[in-house]
Amino acid sequence: xxxxxxxxxxxxxxPDVSWSYTGFxxxxxxxxxxxxxxxxxxxxxxxxxxxxxVSTTPAPLLNHPDDDGPDLTPTQCAAIVPRLQEIxxxxxxxxxxxxxxxxxxxxxxxVVVLQLCIERDVDLLFG
Numbered sequence: 001x002x003x004x005x006x007x008x009x010x011x012x013x014x015p016d017v018s019w020s021y022t023g024f025x026x027x028x029x030x031x032x033x034x035x036x037x038x039x040x041x042x043x044x045x046x047x048x049x050x051x052x053x054v055s056t057t058p059a060p061l062l063n064h065p066d067d068d069g070p071d072l073t074p075t076q077c078a079a080i081v082p083r084l085q086e087i088x089x090x091x092x093x094x095x096x097x098x099x100x101x102x103x104x105x106x107x108x109x110x111v112v113v114l115q116l117c118i119e120r121d122v123d124l125l126f127g
Contacts, residue, residue, distance in 0.1 A: 003067050007116050008123040014116060017109040021066055030103045032062050034087045057083045064126065071123035077114040084111055 003024045006016035019027060032039040035056040041047035042054070044063060051063045057079045060072055072080075088107045092100070117124045 004127050005110065005113060006125050006127065007113060007120060008071060008125045009116075009120050015109070015112050017106060017113050019106065024066060026099070027103055027106055028062055030100075031058055031084075031087070031107070035062075035083075037062070067126050069126070071125050072117075073123055074118050074121050077117045077124055081111055081114050081118070084114070 002018055002020045004016050004018040007014045029039050032042075035058060037054060037056065038047075039045045039062065041049045042063070043050050051059060056062075060076045061080055064072070084107055088104050088111070092104075096104075114124060
């Protein structure tokens, strides 16, 4: 069983990105670290630090329940894309660890899905 993020456009052929729940947790921890956030310190992840004190555009993705909760709106998707693209475009020195490469590849695929949500003016769904 896993998690799929996909555009709410009712098109079976639309791109998506998927993880196991463990994989999504690892992806979010990597993304949070890229933003200088220790996810384990945050409310909802075992910590006490409130999300409303965090100023980062990927916060709606980082603070989203795995497969429940509100969808991300096209406006939220549009705010996330530039920062996510900056993160994946950062040069990597030397050989890249396979897990890091997986996170980068997943982030690139997520950018594709988010851009489609923006273009079609549909929400990003978690399922």
